[in-house]
Amino acid sequence: MKHLLSIEDLSREGIERILDRAASFAEVAGREIKKVPALRGRTVVNLFYEASTRTQSSFELAAKRLSADVVSIKSTGSSVEKGESLKDTIQTLSSYDPAAIVIRSPQVGAADLVARWSPAAVINAGDGKHEHPTQALLDVYTLRQAMGDLDGRKIWIVGDVLHSRVARSNILAFRRMGADVTLSGPPTLIPRGIEALGCEVETTLDRLPEADVVYALRMQRERMTQAFVPTLREYAERYQVNAARLGPDQLLMHPGPVNRGVELSADVIDSPQALIGRQVEAGVVVRMAVLYELLAGSAAPVGVTDDALAPAEALR
Numbered sequence: 001m002k003h004l005l006s007i008e009d010l011s012r013e014g015i016e017r018i019l020d021r022a023a024s025f026a027e028v029a030g031r032e033i034k035k036v037p038a039l040r041g042r043t044v045v046n047l048f049y050e051a052s053t054r055t056q057s058s059f060e061l062a063a064k065r066l067s068a069d070v071v072s073i074k075s076t077g078s079s080v081e082k083g084e085s086l087k088d089t090i091q092t093l094s095s096y097d098p099a100a101i102v103i104r105s106p107q108v109g110a111a112d113l114v115a116r117w118s119p120a121a122v123i124n125a126g127d128g129k130h131e132h133p134t135q136a137l138l139d140v141y142t143l144r145q146a147m148g149d150l151d152g153r154k155i156w157i158v159g160d161v162l163h164s165r166v167a168r169s170n171i172l173a174f175r176r177m178g179a180d181v182t183l184s185g186p187p188t189l190i191p192r193g194i195e196a197l198g199c200e201v202e203t204t205l206d207r208l209p210e211a212d213v214v215y216a217l218r219m220q221r222e223r224m225t226q227a228f229v230p231t232l233r234e235y236a237e238r239y240q241v242n243a244a245r246l247g248p249d250q251l252l253m254h255p256g257p258v259n260r261g262v263e264l265s266a267d268v269i270d271s272p273q274a275l276i277g278r279q280v281e282a283g284v285v286v287r288m289a290v291l292y293e294l295l296a297g298s299a300a301p302v303g304v305t306d307d308a309l310a311p312a313e314a315l316r
Contacts, residue, residue: 001014003122004121004124005115006133006169007133007172007173008172010176015140015177019137022282022286025289028285029285035067036066039292040068042099042100045070045100046059046072048103049075050104050105050126054257055125055132058280059102059125062283073093087113090114093118094118100120100123101122101123103124104125107128108129112124112127123290129165134286136166137173137286137290138279138283138286139215139253140173141286145278147212149178150177152178153178154180154211154213155179156184158184158208158217158263159184159218159219161189161190161191162190163189164218170215171183172197182200182202182211185239186229188228189228204238205238208245213252214241214246215252218258219259235262236261240261240263243268250273251275252268252274253275253276255279
């Protein structure tokens with residue numbers, strides 16, 4: 001695998017391989033010194049054209065824990081503000097011989113363009129309303145840790161599907177891992193033809209008790225150019241996941257950041273069923289596994305215990 005631009009780039013076996021490797025990196029996270037020398041001497045560039053807390057910080061921490069050199073660039077404060085094009089920015093960064101470029105952009109297809117312009121491995125950290133493959137991988141990892149395999153599990157994705165790159169990647173990933181996926185939300189926020197991805201669509205939460213996992217999506221008001229719901233209050237009345245709607249045996253997920261009181265009520269955010277904190281924790285080890293897979297090569301055995309994963313201080 002040269003790049004990770006879409007979940008469609010991965011077979012079920014490929015997803016399982018990355019997640020098994022992430023599990024081996026979870027052991028590294030439990031050490032007093034959390035760094036390993038797997039990517040020592042390599043450079044990872046994080047290029048973020050959109051605001052991010054979880055994705056950017058976890059990619060940076062993942063690269064550093066693999067002992068890579070990290071360059072983090074935001075559009076604010078960079079030459080982008082002076083009008084530099086994406087292609088010119090990539091040509092400049094390629095002069096530094098990066099091993100990988102992690103890019104988040106509001107433009108659909110930006111990661112694919114970067115992969116054409118640079119010899120580096122490219123990871124899509126979110127492109128517009130298209131995809132966010134590493135979020136889907138960490139979500140699958142979190143669920144595997146919580147409930148085992150996903151074969152036959154019923155997962156409901158609730159909320160603003162239309163503007164969500166997370167939803168598209170998760171539909172593909174959950175389906176590839178054997179789960180049944182149902183989307184629910186206002187008709188105005190469900191893309192036409194989305195059933196072609198192999199999911200069902202419901203416009204009410206009447207059947208929500210059937211779900212094993214409820215995955216709530218954020219209302220992405222920054223992407224909305226028109227009124228898709230009458231008011232947020234009305235949206236919350238019909239689609240908010242709260243204690244009255246979430247059963248005691250159902251697991252709750254959310255990609256963050258949460259609009260408290262809109263898609264989720266405060267009581268379920270802090271409930272025992274919520275996996276939101278575990279999703280954030282999974283972000284580092286899963287992104288370590290993705291970087292390792294791309295840069296160290298899939299030929300390395302899963303669960304390696306050689307020098308690549310030995311504590312960094314042992315190899316000095």
